[in-house]
Amino acid sequence: MLIYILRRIVYSVPVLVVASFLVFWGVRTTYDPTAKYRASKDGARIVAQKRKELGLDRPVFTQWWTWFNRFLHGNLGVSDRTNDHVWKMLTRAMWPSLQLMFWGSVFALALAIGVGVYSAVKQYSIGDYAFTGISYVGIAMPTFLFGLLAIALLVTLPVTQFHLSEPIFFSVGLHSQGQSGLNLDYLRHLALPVLTLTVQSVAVWSRFQRASMLDVLNADYVRTARAKGVPQRTVIFRHAFRNALIPLVTVVALDSAFLIGGLVITEQIFSISGMGRLFLEALQFGDVPVLLAWFLVVAVFVIVFNLIADMLYGVLDPRIRVR
Amino acid sequence: MTISPPAQPPTPPTSAPTIADAELALVPGAEPVARSNWQLFRRRFLRHKLAVVAILILLVLIVACFGAGWLAPYPKNQTNLLITPGGPSAKHWFGTNPLGQDMLTQVMYGGQISLKIGLAVAFISTMVGVFVGALAGYYGGWIDQGLSRFTDLFLIVPELAILGVAIQRLGRTDNAFIIVLAGLGWMYIARVVRGQVLSVKEKEFIEAARAAGASSRRIIVRHILPNCIGPIMVNATLAIAAAVIAESTLTYLGLGLQPPDTSWGILLNQAESAVTSTSTFYLVLFPGLMLILTVLAVNFLGDGLRDAFDPRSEH
Numbered sequence: 309m310l311i312y313i314l315r316r317i318v319y320s321v322p323v324l325v326v327a328s329f330l331v332f333w334g335v336r337t338t339y340d341p342t343a344k345y346r347a348s349k350d351g352a353r354i355v356a357q358k359r360k361e362l363g364l365d366r367p368v369f370t371q372w373w374t375w376f377n378r379f380l381h382g383n384l385g386v387s388d389r390t391n392d393h394v395w396k397m398l399t400r401a402m403w404p405s406l407q408l409m410f411w412g413s414v415f416a417l418a419l420a421i422g423v424g425v426y427s428a429v430k431q432y433s434i435g436d437y438a439f440t441g442i443s444y445v446g447i448a449m450p451t452f453l454f455g456l457l458a459i460a461l462l463v464t465l466p467v468t469q470f471h472l473s474e475p476i477f478f479s480v481g482l483h484s485q486g487q488s489g490l491n492l493d494y495l496r497h498l499a500l501p502v503l504t505l506t507v508q509s510v511a512v513w514s515r516f517q518r519a520s521m522l523d524v525l526n527a528d529y530v531r532t533a534r535a536k537g538v539p540q541r542t543v544i545f546r547h548a549f550r551n552a553l554i555p556l557v558t559v560v561a562l563d564s565a566f567l568i569g570g571l572v573i574t575e576q577i578f579s580i581s582g583m584g585r586l587f588l589e590a591l592q593f594g595d596v597p598v599l600l601a602w603f604l605v606v607a608v609f610v611i612v613f614n615l616i617a618d619m620l621y622g623v624l625d626p627r628i629r630v631r
Numbered sequence: 632m633t634i635s636p637p638a639q640p641p642t643p644p645t646s647a648p649t650i651a652d653a654e655l656a657l658v659p660g661a662e663p664v665a666r667s668n669w670q671l672f673r674r675r676f677l678r679h680k681l682a683v684v685a686i687l688i689l690l691v692l693i694v695a696c697f698g699a700g701w702l703a704p705y706p707k708n709q710t711n712l713l714i715t716p717g718g719p720s721a722k723h724w725f726g727t728n729p730l731g732q733d734m735l736t737q738v739m740y741g742g743q744i745s746l747k748i749g750l751a752v753a754f755i756s757t758m759v760g761v762f763v764g765a766l767a768g769y770y771g772g773w774i775d776q777g778l779s780r781f782t783d784l785f786l787i788v789p790e791l792a793i794l795g796v797a798i799q800r801l802g803r804t805d806n807a808f809i810i811v812l813a814g815l816g817w818m819y820i821a822r823v824v825r826g827q828v829l830s831v832k833e834k835e836f837i838e839a840a841r842a843a844g845a846s847s848r849r850i851i852v853r854h855i856l857p858n859c860i861g862p863i864m865v866n867a868t869l870a871i872a873a874a875v876i877a878e879s880t881l882t883y884l885g886l887g888l889q890p891p892d893t894s895w896g897i898l899l900n901q902a903e904s905a906v907t908s909t910s911t912f913y914l915v916l917f918p919g920l921m922l923i924l925t926v927l928a929v930n931f932l933g934d935g936l937r938d939a940f941d942p943r944s945e946h
Contacts, residue, residue, distance in 0.1 A: 452880050453919045456919070459906045610786075
């Protein structure tokens, strides 16, 4: 197992390096940090001088190599926008995002597995049809639109209808002023962003879980278990459920990059200063150092997430352990 | 002890029923009639009620949006500051926005751009994806290696982030959207086609074609691709949905199209503050509804096509 993990890590290094070069090339050539000098008097000379200072006159590959080298030594540079250290900005932004990702994953998995197993066991029941209908709408619903509708229907509407002094769920930030920690206030802030972040994932994952559960329920060994008189509950949870989880793990791992995309949207709508908002601000300002570091950190995160998923296979299916 | 009923359906017979069998079973006592593939396809598709409704909805949306020049009640972007902006009424079915623009008109013109992006992206990415995927699957080798490695790269970075940067680079226009979205979308279709081609090319009839002296090109175009048409069409419809969602999301975030262009994303971006008041909620509701309706219809269309292209489908 350890060798397998090590091999996976070694394999992902070239992918990461090439990806970082492509991102560097894309981002570097999109923004021109000297554009602001061009309009000034004697612009051409200042631009040329600045380009030399920043190393922009050298080939992109050399520029990337310099940057990558610094990155490996832990020097992520300084933001063009805030003059703050990029590493500090990233770590600050990571905490709210990790909270959202964590609660989002827990919530989405629990709901998707629950709905999927229920729909499979009670196939073609009213509940199954209802969940199918809801998940079709969930899949068709863009994340940002769900966020807007959630604010309109769950925050604004109750306040105006019932003349509340404050809404049941909050739509700004993760804590009220002066509040912190795990308390009711936190949950009231967390509810809508987590729901928005995960609505598409829940819809897709529950369909997936339903399909794989149906597959397993029709397998020969489940029929054998039933034939020898194992109670329904044991058949479902001991024999079928664990095996039906394996395909879902793959989908969840592959979706981790998608979830981060959702984070960008969710944090923007609910004004949470996490990684997603950091990305948007950097993109709008043309903050190249932050953008570059952001892409690399996210890529590493996705690779780690995939690795964890691979290790979960081993836990779920003993046959995969011998590799 | 409870005895659970044998809920499993009997395992399907090892030899799949032929198309003629399935057709005969549907019309008991009928004479066997030779039907073309197209007739069979149409029969199976029309049996999928939701897909038929979906295609009607899509047609209405396409006619309404691309015919907005003739059908829209007011000229595009016409402001009327003299009227008080308000919700749906007889004169303004979808209400008016704070600039006094008729929302029905704006939604129709907005749909023009949103749908154009969706349809164009689906067309281009399908064409490129089928081409590359077929080559990669049939010949293998460096094309196959390159495709796999290349798509691996894009699995580790959120697509939304790549889109965001690429759009800033190419300019925030509808054509830039089409290029960028198609540039990312073809890879997905290529992978699907590659997988299909890999399995189809091992079938006996391909061997027979080769033994009969067919060239590789003829085998791919005449024998392999027609057998991959189902997954290709389904993924083309999914590409429409993905492109429409991507455009509206980026534009909503302020990274995409800008006025005086109009799209469903722009209308939703402009209506962002409307969610804090119940009286202006309609500004979000109508463009949002059109967006969901389009994606839902396209998804159902995909489902219908999947069943219709699969000769073994039962519903």
